[in-house]
Amino acid sequence: MTPTAATAGKRERTKAHNRRAILDAACEVFSEMGYDAASIRDVVRRTDLASGTFYNYFPDKASVFHAVLEERTQELRRRLRAVRQEETTLDAVVHLGFHVYFSFIVEDRPLFELLRRNAGTVQTMFDTPALEAGISELFEDLSTLAERIELPPAIDLDYLAAAMGGVAFELGIRLIEQPEPDVERTARFAGELFLGGIARLAG
Template sequence: MLDTASLGKRERNRLNNRKAILDAARDCFRETGYEQTTIRDIIRRTPLASGTFYNYFSDKRDIFIALFRDFLEALRTLIRSAHDTASDEHDLIHRMYSSLFLAAAKDPVTYELAHRNSQAVRELFGSDILDLAMASMDTHIRSLAANDRLPGQDSDYISAACRGVAYEVSLRVAERARQRPQMADEEARRATEFVVGFLYSNPFDGSKHQRRRA
């Protein structure tokens, strides 16, 4: 995180103004929707003069890009911390799911907006939001599956299933956190425990099915 105390007054003002615009835009997008929000709506929620907006952003799309970049940086910070503090592979997967769900819960408006505009995200960043979030986790899940440390035999199916679960559950986390922001941390924790519990509960083991058919 940038240490604003070491910056000059002018630069601090610029950072504060930019943050005020982004915070106002996020609130407007949450309450009114991205398409319906106007630049005038955003500026009205700040103490800034109307022309100030264009000193920082060119249009709404520019704001979306800035919000998403800030979201990605927060997510990458959480994922780096997960890598640095995990005690083993199992703990790493737990912490990485937690990173994704916590980021979604902390900024649900940006997360949902990125999902609804996945094509734009791909064009701007080269991948959609889940690819950006899951790339590192996917490597570890495949490694565990290949070494028979997760139930099942097919690492491709396990990876696809884990990705699908992360996709759907992260959206539910964002939706619940948006509706009840005071429960954001709790929703992220509950989602993490659910997904990791599912992952290690042998959902990919086909032996029971095979025995029933025999």
């Protein structure tokens, strides 16, 4: 390896380390203090970085919050897509999809605490890339399923994806606010709500 390549490799590792440190600190701070009360200074204090280093990676507090949310939901989106692409019936896709979603946000403690402490903030940021991507992926998977099982034309898949995403998010917020979150009950309620509505529209 040439000196130039070695220097470049070290620089990239340093950048990755610094970004990782900021994201980890931000997740802790937002979970403990809440988005509104937290400041960039609070985040930087949880790292060993100079205060100005933050701005080499994120322009403001909102951008690092979005990045934390994006990272924390990547695995959730992967699991949801796996279920939707493996199952062959609408019943299974709907029920299992909701169950995977609610189970994940309860079991992933960093995400659980982040959402619980910042529910209102996340609700006002529903158009963040992470959440928009989840809705887009749901629409794609529903479209593929519709081709296999021939859903009636009356079922607007764009509306359906948006509605399922919105209900999952809102019920998820209520779920994590419970002293003892009941995933089974919440997933069953959401599943029956949509399957019943779809049956009515199809009829």
